[in-house]
Amino acid sequence: MNFALYRELLAVRPIRRLLLVGMVARIPHSAAGVLLTLHIVLTLGQGYAAAGAAAAVMTIGIAVGAPWRGRRVDTVGLRRALVPSVISEAVIWSIVPHVSYQWLLPLVFVGGLLTLPIFSVVRQSLGVLADGKQRRTAFALDAISTEMVFMIGPAAGAVVATSGHTTAGLTVVGLSTSLAGLFLIWFNPPTRSPEQTAECVEDEQHAAEIAVVSAAPAHLQEAAADLLPAGAERAPGVRGRVAHSFAWFTPAVGAVFAVAAGAGMVLSGSDVGIVAALEIGGHQGEIGIVFLFWCAASVVGGLVYGAMHRPVPPILLLLGMAAFTIPMGFASGTWTLALLSILPGLLCAPVLSAASEKVADLVSEERRGEAMGWYGSALTAGVAFGSPLAGVFIDSTGPSGGFVSVGVAGVILCLAGLLLQQRRRRQVKA
Secondary structure, eight states, X not given: OOTHHHHHHHTXXXXXXXXXXXXXXXXXXXXXXXXXXXXXXXXXXXXXXXXXXXXXXXXXXXXXXXXXXXXXXXXXXXXXXXXXXXXXXXXXXXXXXXXXXXXXXXXXXXXXXXXXXXXXXXXXXXXXXXXXXXHHHHHHHHHHHHHHHHHHHHHHHHHHHHTTOHHHHHHHHHHHHHHHHHHHHHHOOOOOOSSOXXXXXXXXXXXHHHHHHHHTTTOOHHHHHTTGGGXXXXXXXXXXXXXXXXXXXXXXXXXXXXXXXHHHHHHHHHHHHHHXXXXXXXXXXXXXXXXXXXXXXXXXXXXXXXHOSSOOOHHHHHHHHHHHHGGGGGOOSHHHHHHHTXXXXXXXXXXXXXXHHHHHHHSOGGGHHHHHHHHHHHHHHHHHHHHHHHHHHHHHHOTHHHHHHXXXXXXHHHHHHHHHHHHHHHHHHO
16 A cells, blocks of 8 residues: 555645545534434433434435435535535524424434535545545545544544533534535535546546445445435436436346345444443443444454455345344443444445445446446435334334344345345246
């Protein structure tokens, strides 16, 4: 690895400033999930099913708003496109802590809809500010900073929430993100070059896929939703309809999308399960320890998988991750839970990496952007489903129910997929 490239890159002031603002903007977002969950449970006195439902509503808002936000940046420029997000982040998250649960749901949906598109803005700007080898190094540096943020953020959110300051914490999340948006408006990094090469587009798409892996396991929503604009641009008339048909959607591609949805379900359910297990056990202040082990294991797993010469089928990786998630439900304390989170954590980044690689292998290059958009949709759908599923079982059976429910569901999904694959192979041979 040539570390001189990192030094050269950080010597460029606009790139250094963009990476710093991107990192700062992600810190409050990374803490928001834990803060919102504990605010609903501790401050509003609702159950974990309600907290999971709120997380799902916000995820749906993020997914719906992502294509629109991406198009606005392209059509009206960064400054005008960010104004609604800057206002929304400050206003919505200052109101959310002071309303009842019934009002909270539509507010978090709007908050998700207008969330600051930090992943896509940083990625697009780096694609313009850097070129060639420098561009890939910039994307790698952004991925590293994202991984660091999502190890620190949930721990910070848990500390604030367990100190009894969820109201102040959620307000600070909104104001901090809004401030980061103002910084972006102020120095207005370029998001489109006069001549966008095919190499630049390919690097941006690859960076979007890396961002999903970097944000895992604790914060997939925004990174997954930012894959959606890749397929959002449509040509008019009959030609456009033909060009954007689903001829590329084969049973093999559908199986990968099912794996993506399953991974999102297991990860978001585990997220809620970790918070519930420690909050119900009276160890809320130690939530950050488990998230640190879980996220760090994902980083290590990603590095190991990246060094392997032969790909592993994503369905087998998901089967392992789901199966290893089940024992987390039987942890007896913080450190036991942290240690049990290592095995599923190790398989987290490999599952997402293998799935995106598989889509790239199965779909032709000219349709790959559209396919990755649908891959992001599948992942987002899984995330939206996993949180309330885990919450329902936590409320009815206790904290272990969250891990067991999503783990068993993931195992069943994989076994069904493997059986269908085997049956299809037999039919092909016959």
